[in-house]
Amino acid sequence: MTFDPAYNEPENTEVLVKAVNPGQPAELARLFYAHAGDAGADLRAAEAFDLKPFERALVPTGVAIALPNGYVGLVHPRSGLAVKQGVTVLNAPGTIDAGYRGEIKVPLINLDPERTAHFEVGDRIAQLVIQRYVEARFVPAESLPGSDRAERGFGSTGVA
Numbered sequence: 057m058t059f060d061p062a063y064n065e066p067e068n069t070e071v072l073v074k075a076v077n078p079g080q081p082a083e084l085a086r087l088f089y090a091h092a093g094d095a096g097a098d099l100r101a102a103e104a105f106d107l108k109p110f111e112r113a114l115v116p117t118g119v120a121i122a123l124p125n126g127y128v129g130l131v132h133p134r135s136g137l138a139v140k141q142g143v144t145v146l147n148a149p150g151t152i153d154a155g156y157r158g159e160i161k162v163p164l165i166n167l168d169p170e171r172t173a174h175f176e177v178g179d180r181i182a183q184l185v186i187q188r189y190v191e192a193r194f195v196p197a198e199s200l201p202g203s204d205r206a207e208r209g210f211g212s213t214g215v216a
């Protein structure tokens with residue numbers, strides 16, 4: 057089934073994707089959306105590894121990308137990995153800057169207290185979401201405009 061075109065906002069941009077290692081399996085360097093309407097394209101492990109309980113590792117993905125200026129790549133966890141294995145992205149969401157041309161790597165952590173998680177080459181470890189960002193002009197100010205929330209935060213509305 058395709059995405060209902062009535063709800064389709066067709067903003068898109070070209071992103072160049074390069075295989076980092078010449079001999080790596082071709083599917084590693086293919087970034088794509090599994091379903092129409094998906095926000096994230098899966099990132100895959102370029103090497104096999106184990107994560108013992110509470111162990112972390114910086115996992116290579118075998119891909120480097122060139123984002124147009126004004127776009128950022130955000131590396132999000134996969135919910136299935138989190139729910140089934142307790143494995144998540146330690147720095148979620150990881151930030152891939154538009155100017156970064158190096159290999160995308162994913163800091164993963166195994167939060168399962170008992171089970172070691174095993175990954176093979178090509179296993180999906182995280183997902184890459186491409187978004188626009190705004191470059192701010194940071195302006196020093198003596199005072200800030202008023203607002204409804206003002207300085208209240210950190211649970212000021214209660215916790216439930």
Ligand SMILES: O=c1ccn([C@H]2C[C@H](O)[C@@H](COP(=O)(O)OP(=O)(O)OP(=O)(O)O)O2)c(=O)[nH]1
Pocket residue numbers: 131147149150151152153154156159160161162163
């Ligand atoms: O999960 C991540 C996060 C970052 N990066 C790459 C792309 C990013 O553009 C670069 C720098 O990331 P970040 O700004 O988060 O790192 P930093 O710790 O602030 O290091 P730096 O001093 O290099 O900016 O590292 C990844 O490959 N994976």
